[in-house]
Amino acid sequence: MERLLAASAAIERALYRLSMAAGWLFVACTVVIVFDVLTRKFGFQLPGMGSTRLQELEWHLHTALFCFWLGTAYLKNAHVRIDILVARTAPRRLAWIELLGVLLFALPYCLVAIYFSYDFFHTAWQYNESSDSATGLPWRWIPKGIISIGLMLLLAAVISVGLRLVVYLWGPERLRRAAAFAGARAQP
């Protein structure tokens, strides 16, 4: 049980670090947009950095931004829940609901989505797909791969929550407190 809890915490820490690093893409995206607007207004461009490329880069960054945060948002309990009917439910029962949710909704969704997203990425990789536009960015498999990675990170978060719930529900008394699904319904 200690190991399960440690594994859960390790996943959580690793995901959080990765997400925080990816969060700087907000700043990167801001810089790219400002750069694009300015260069176009003043009618000059750096070689290899035309407007088409910059605009494609913007949504590549946007894709990475949400993909790298899907899992962390679950661990931080940021995803929207309709919790009015369960607001006064006992913590143990809530943990049960959460575990059923993990098994019946989250895991199947992640597995199906990962399976097909890998396929989607693999095709792009095989043909070394690039932008539809001649002046666009090469290596379109990168953003496609990022979607796949994002879903895998989400799966890791789901597993982390699942492990913690198992410890909370069946673990020895002294571990339960540490394993209490901290985020669950504590905040909006």
Place this chain on the structure above:
Amino acid sequence: MAWVAQHLSVFLFLFLAILLFTGYPVAFVLGGIAIFFGAVGMAFGVFEPMMFFNLLPRIWGGIAANPILVAVPMFIFMGTVLERSGVANDLLHALQVLTRRVPGGLAMSVTLMGTIMAATTGIVGASVVMLTLVALPAMMQRGYQKELAVGTIASAGTLGILIPPSIMLVIMGDLLQVSVGTLFAAAVLPGLLLSFLYLAYICAISFYKPELAPPLPPEVGPKTAAEFWAMIGKSFVPPTFLIVLVLGSIFGGWATPTEAAGVGAAGALLLAWYNGRLSLKELNRMIESAALTNALVFFIFFGATLFAFVFRALGGDDIVTEVLKLLGLDTGWEILLFVMGLVFLLGFFFDWIEICLIVLPVFAPVLKGIDFGPHLGEGGAIVFLTWFIILMSVNLQTSFLTPPFGFTLFYMKGTVPPSITMAHIYRGIIPFVVLQLIGLVVAIAFPELALWLPRKVGFLN
């Protein structure tokens, strides 16, 4: 059995309605239930496993490779930075001074501030937290009635997502293929109308019941004219700068909403830096908060994309048409009023993201065929969709405030002092929800309220 196979989409919807209330994250419920019903559909031979593959091209084309939606993270980032940039404190102080001789002046300054902040930010959370932190202590100190204080703050903060820029308009425009610039222009006057209704209500109630809203002591405010103008400059220049930067560049046709959002985010960072609020630690906190909000929005996209696809694959579109016919709704007006009523009711339990992403795809095919003829004047389908989206947006304002599940209420609950209970909050928002509904009726009766400005700047020709 054939009957079950034909009506799987109905069961899908019923299951969704029930299971959402388990409190499990909405996006997972949407996605998980779609997979389950896809599997059931396979058992009945009406769904192919390979059809799940469609999920990826849809995530790709609809969410990722979508330059319009880049505006969403940028507006969220801009709002989050602005929330912590210290712009709000100066502005509220200046507005207080300006309105100090009017009945309910402090409450009115909150509404005015909500309106101005709304024109600089595209999200609700930022405005509400900001207003609660800055304005509520001041109102409590003055001895305002708690209900009036929280109602004013909640309604003013909620304007953030109606008055452009607004991520809600970006997303609805993307779903129904209306240009975001048009929607931003169309939302200006309805947003100002709501703001005006709030101001009128506050002024009236403070005039007739002065004990609810005690006035400020006259000595508040600057002593000399020079001080006065310095204060006005310091507090009004930053937001005006951002509004001109973002909305000016969109309405002037110089920038797409995405570009305006990026430039606005840069502007907000500059202001935060200028006010000395941009340490590395602070920036990391801004990034984390913005990234979580952004992930929340797009994850519901993930779930809703699969849900809408499976719903459609199981014949949901025909069922919607059938149900509308069964209810005897076939004219445009009947369908419009039905959808408006439905959205208002859903607003009690859901917030705008789920309502937009579940309801709009379901009704989109029906809506696109509606012709309102002379009521909307010239312009055809796009005029109707623009008007419709604005009506949705005004209507969805209520979803932020209506208990038990209102986004604004949650943000407030996390920020108010313990002496203010949920009961105060619930009682406080009632008059403002009524005002929002009045605004909705006005916008339905007078479509030009929404359509005049986009026509004027040439977005609807």
